[in-house]
Amino acid sequence: MELTPALEIGWLNGWILLCVLYLFLGVLVLSFPKDARVRLFKYDRSRWSIPHRIIFVMGKSLAFVYIIMIVFTPLKIGSVAFIPGIIIFTIGLALFTIALLNFKNTPLDQPVTRGIYGISRHPQILSLFILAFGICMAIGSWLALFLLIISPLFGRCRILEEEKACREQYGDLYRAYMKRVPRYFLIRTHMRREG
Numbered sequence: 001m002e003l004t005p006a007l008e009i010g011w012l013n014g015w016i017l018l019c020v021l022y023l024f025l026g027v028l029v030l031s032f033p034k035d036a037r038v039r040l041f042k043y044d045r046s047r048w049s050i051p052h053r054i055i056f057v058m059g060k061s062l063a064f065v066y067i068i069m070i071v072f073t074p075l076k077i078g079s080v081a082f083i084p085g086i087i088i089f090t091i092g093l094a095l096f097t098i099a100l101l102n103f104k105n106t107p108l109d110q111p112v113t114r115g116i117y118g119i120s121r122h123p124q125i126l127s128l129f130i131l132a133f134g135i136c137m138a139i140g141s142w143l144a145l146f147l148l149i150i151s152p153l154f155g156r157c158r159i160l161e162e163e164k165a166c167r168e169q170y171g172d173l174y175r176a177y178m179k180r181v182p183r184y185f186l187i188r189t190h191m192r193r194e195g
Helices: 015-030 034-041 050-071 082-104 123-139 142-170 172-180
Strands: none
Touching (some): 015 082, 034 082, 050 123, 050 142, 082 123, 142 172
C-alpha cells in the first residue's frame, strides 16, 4: 500500500470494481417494482437545517474525490493486499445484494426489519463501507482508505434524519426495532433524543 498512488488512465484501474458494483445495483433495482424503487431513492431533505445541508454537501464532495481516486488508480494485482481486497469487496457486494433484496421484499407499509436488517438498521451503508474498504486494499491506497474512514462522519446526519423519518412514518413499530437492532451491526446506540 502507498500513501498517494500515481493516478493514470488505464484498463486495470479501480473503475472495474465500481462498474461491477453499479452493474449489480442496476440489475437489482431494475427488478424492483416501481413503488419499491421510489421508496429506495425517495428521500425528503426539505426539513434539513443549514448545517445538515453543509455536512451533506461536504460528504458528497469527499465521495466524489474518493471515486475519482478509484477510477484513476491502477489495481495492485501483484500486491499482498490485492486478493484480500477482492475477497472483502465480494463480501461487501454480497451483503449489499442481500440488503437490497430484503428491502425489495418488504411490504411498502412496513419498515424493513427482516433478513440482514435484523442485525443492522443500515446494512446497505455498512455493506457499501465494507465493499469500499476492499477497493481501497485492491488499489493499495492509504489516502483512499483515509477518505473512506472519515466519510461516516459526514454521513451520520443523513442516517439520523432517515431514522427520524422512519420513526414518524412507522411510530412505535420502528422505535421497538431501534431498541432491538443496533445501528451499525455490533455497535449499540442509545435512544436519547431518538424518540
